[in-house]
Amino acid sequence: MQEFVNLDALDLRLLAALQEDGRLTNQQAGERIGLSPSQCSRRRLALEAAGLIRGYHAELAAEPLGLKLLVFVQVTLATHSRDNAQRFRELVGRLEEVQEAYAMTGDADYLLKAVVPDLKDLAALVNDVLLPHESVARVRSSIVLERLKESHRLPLKALRRGG
Amino acid sequence: MQEFVNLDALDLRLLAALQEDGRLTNQQAGERIGLSPSQCSRRRLALEAAGLIRGYHAELAAEPLGLKLLVFVQVTLATHSRDNAQRFRELVGRLEEVQEAYAMTGDADYLLKAVVPDLKDLAALVNDVLLPHESVARVRSSIVLERLKESHRLPLKALRRGG
DNA sequence: GTCTCTTCGCATGCTCCTTGCGCCACCGGT
DNA sequence: ACCGGTGGCGCAAGGAGCATGCGAAGAGAC
Structure with missing residues (x-):
């Protein structure tokens, strides 16, 4: 893993292509950005080794899976002690419904993004899990x-070059 | 594309495995969920055809790419006419910094999630693009x-079975 | 001009994907 | 109890893709 990364136009185009379609063949990606499959493979491996590609994931369709509700939840902590923050961190880490959790500026301390099947599950999440914590x-x-x-x-x- | 999907435990485990690692070999996925590579391939193709897998994407690392700021922007429309909503929709569709945009319940009409290099770019987005619109x-x-x-x-x- | 460093395309051995095929377990009707 | 149909399974093979060694070509230092 190299310390300082310097990306050229080809790297950026390869990254763009891969975040568009993560299953692109080196051959397909090469055609798209104008490079041979072998060189494409080398550059991709380098980008992965450099930590610029954090992984590849299948994007699932929430709706047909019965996950019909997307919710943002603003949370204010009881006290801002280090212990409390740590407990809350563990809680959101455990909760599968919580896709994302951020500490924010603004009114509330945290913003959660959660996916649940329906309103009943949302109520359960808020009233039975978050609030009683x-x-x-x-x-x-x-x-x-x-x-x-x-x-x-x-x-x-x-991006300016050399990010 | 079949109309009604019924997923068994193997399908769910395969979906889980693929959203964890989208580049899993059918062989690797098969080992993980207990299935032969061929059958794994068949089930994966079926899930894709059923529209349950919307795509595969590389997850890039924002920080080392110089995209240091993640921002949520609450937007209230001037009027709630259909025209206005349509114009706003086109705007966020055009803006590459805006990763996600939702119409919400609550105070504001819309919530945007945006990624920008730094505060200067955030200011530009808010003051030069969103507000003047x-x-x-x-x-x-x-x-x-x-x-x-x-x-x-x-x-x-x-998920309850049969989602 | 020459040397060096890097990046490129080509060739190749190895892995992997997909699909035809046959097998088996289950199920509903009689 | 029997039996034909159906669906899901593993195996095998042909074709595709990946990674790497190799030589060539271009950029920069001196």
Whole structure:
């Protein structure tokens, strides 16, 4: 794993191609960015070794799987002691419904993004898990009505060279 | 593409394995869930054809790429006319920094999740792009201080059979 | 000009994917 | 109890893809 990465245009295009389609063949990726399959393989291995590619994942369809609700939950801690923060951290780590959890600026301390089958499960999550937890003081949940855009792609075009 | 999907335990385990590692070999996946590579391949193709797997993506590392800021932006529209909503939809669709955009319950109309290199770019996004846009009335952004959890895996264990 | 370092494409041995095939376990009807 | 149908399974083989050794070509230092 090299310490300082310097990416050229080909690397960026390869990263873009792979975050678009993670199962691209070196051959296909090579055609797309203008490189031979072998060189494509080498560059991809280098990008993985450099830690720029953190993994490959299948993106599943939530709706047909019966996970119909996407919810953002703002959480305020009871106290801001180190212990409390640690307990809360462990809690969200354990909860499978919580896809993402961030410490934020603004009103609430934390923002959670959770996926649940329906309102009943949301109620259970909030009332039976989050609120009773010793570390939590207040909870405010907002339900997603419509998904306008949902991509996990990083804006690579915004990068100045040598990022 | 079959209309009604009925998943058994093997399908669910395969989905779980693939959202964990999207580049799993049919052989590797088979070992993990207890199935032969050929059957694994068949089930995977079926899941893809059924639309339960929406794609495979490389997960890139934002930080070393110079994308140091993750931001949530709450947006309130000027008017709630259909035209305005459509204009806003086109705007967020165009913006590469905006990874996700949702219409929400709660105070604000929309919640955006955006990735930018630094505060300068955030200011540019808010002040030069969002706020001047005709459809937008108010904008409130919250910066992510720390990422406690960041996985895009759906909670498959929460599913009742036959989802 | 020459030397060196890097990056490239080609060739190749090895792994992996997919699909045809036959087998078996289960099920409903008689 | 029997039996034909159905669906899911593993095996095998042909074709595709991956990674790496190798030589060639270009950039930069002096």
